[in-house]
Amino acid sequence: MQFDFSSSSGTKPILKYNPYSWTKVANVIFLDAPVGTGFSYATTDTAYNVSDTSSAAQTYEFLRKWLVSHPSFLANPLYITGDSYSGVVIPIIVKNIQDGIEAGHQPQMNLVGYTLGNPVTCDEKDMSFRIPYANKMALVSDELYETTKTDCNGDFQNVDPTNGACLTDLEMVSLCLEKIFLAQVLEPSCNLISPNHTRLKWSRSILEEDTVNIVSMPHQSRPWCRPANYIYSYIWANDEKVQEALGIRTGTKQEWNRCNHTLSYTKDVLNAVVYHEYLSEKTLRALVYSGDHDLAIPYVATLDWIRSLNLTLEGSWSPWFVEGQIAGYSILYSKNSKYDLTFTTIKGGGHTAPEYKPKQCLAMVDRWFSYYPL
Template identity: 55%
Template sequence: MWLCVLIPLLVLSKIAVSKSVISSLPGFPDDVQLFYYFTESERNPYDDPLLLWLTGGPGCSAFSGLVYEIGPLSFDYANSGGDLPSFVLNPYSWTKVANIIFLDAPVGTGFSYSRSWQGYNTSDILSTAHTYSFLRKWLVDHPKFLKNPLYVGGDSYSGIVVPIIVQEILKGNEVGYEPRMNLKGYLLGNPVTNSHDDINSRIPYAHRVSLISDEIYESTKRNCYGEYINIDPKNALCANDLQVVSECIENICRPHILEPKCPFFSPKPNALKWDQGLHEENLIELLLQSQLPSKRCRSYNYISSYIWASDRTVQNALHIREGTKNVWVRCNRSLSYTKDVPSSVNYHKNLTKHDLRALIYSGDHDMLIPHVGTEAWIKSLNLPIVSDWQPWFVDGQVAGFKMIYSNNKYSLTYATVKGAGHTAPEYKPEECLAMVDRWFAGFPL
């Protein structure tokens, strides 16, 4: 019989949660308190990879990744009753093949908090520094995992910060920081890489999947010169075309183009700013309603996380410090966060010079971060192609398509996940577990 070991702990910036006292790194304040969940591998925790997992946003809790994507638990929607939702085991958890740290980062995400208001002022660069500091302290306090192959992963907005964290680990190893980390690679799902280019790729993607016609696409491409975000306000032809495009796609669910669009989360976009993302500001109001609308939307499943994580008995069990969180939210949209890294492509280019493995995957029904934009920046790395576009399979069925690139000791596997949205494991858990299991083992997808 398998026993799920789920250990939620609070990581202090000065003292790890156990016997060891660890001095804070120079230049970092002591007020940032990062919360995490750690789950050992169900297979072989002593030899299986150690994966540090970051959920996107920025500001989406690691708990979201744990229960809705790759963690060992899922909410039992059919049988939940009483005051709290109940859980079932996730048969496609990535903890079947890896030890996983689910980290609430940046500060202000999930149960992470700061002792001072100044500590909440963070950014891409500062957040990655906090995460790197956290990982060093965690490994000092858990030395039995130092020999495990280390990977850093995440999805969505984590596509900005993960390559920076990987670079920091490499630099730390080069200058002799302790503990030395057994870094082997990184993986990213539906990743934000260059916000402008990612969003700009939505129109070509919408054309590929027949949401806009050939005529509309060609006219928009011609009149807007391929630039659909920062348009010339005097360019009336482009503005008119974008208005037509907006009318075609405004009622499409961007995280998965085949699923129903929920009016609670996506206000009607402006014709020239049709790149609005999803929001959950109205979710608390939805919780107060006695009945949900008749049309079932995937995002309604997120309600369970609000109920569970906001419950005082749950917070007591997790040892959440009184007064550190007024309200728990799945994705904190009110962070004092500066996006000071407009593109992570150059970080990816730097990483190609090292002995690393990378896995980049995209749900092919995602219109938030379309795979066509992801494929474009991967091509810009100018890596030699080892294996060109071909299908990969799960249970004898095509699960997606893949390409493999290599440059000396660096290798990058790119995969689409057929039928998946944003993010892929939430929609295609079986296929994504098979994908990551094979990749960790060094086998072809």
């Protein structure tokens, strides 16, 4: 199901059938993680203290328990999937599962691969590609880009505070980008985005919206902005009848928020590439996709870490089609005839791609799960 935005009012969200749900091609477990997100909760205060690695360990433990309770799914091919910041945690989860398989842990999982969409991998490197991407998208001129690259010695993140020329260049870049919606550069910029988004040290909070602003959105006169639609998820998820239908335990959550800013979360993995290096030695499949209009985690940043894995290139950069139209461009890599990684762009997609291009993303995973070329 999905929200019918055209039929919904500010106080009554209406649902409609989603013809592009991934549940059409797979059995899907939707997991609120880390603990404290969504409707998930802990019974002690200390249990809310989680990190990248501990959250991954908890997810692995959950999967083991779930498969014990649902043994009919044990033979099914298992894929671990996630978007955005899951790009850090998913590879850790996959490694935990792979290690458990090799150690003989029960139940034995039929791990086949993983998918990542617009994935965060290394904050610093991901962000360093925003300016090159902005140049590719004609948001920053060639002249300004080349001058900034020279004056900043190619490092747009760790800037010497005494380098006046670099700082001036970065201010000019910021002026070019301050009204750009980072999640999809062609859509209107919204006040739901962090007010600090004009600085080059952008934080992950650019993808998060403020609860108070969300609730007040319908009372403000402004151009349509995609995050304004998030008000419907807030109203719907906090409806008592909805929570009762979902089986939410009474009293476990005072309020559902799309983004929980109160989490006690430690980012203890600064670069997830090492996990991909490990996984590339195993018999696994990987699908990595990027909306090509995402400035938050640009596709060029994702391609950079993929290329750092020193995989073998299998073919050329090629378009793929949905209903006769180009849906994106893909390329295949492999290693030791055991591991293969497909990277693809989603044409016109933002952060994250399935929200913007659901039909194309369903076709993508349907073909990939079936071992068909995109």
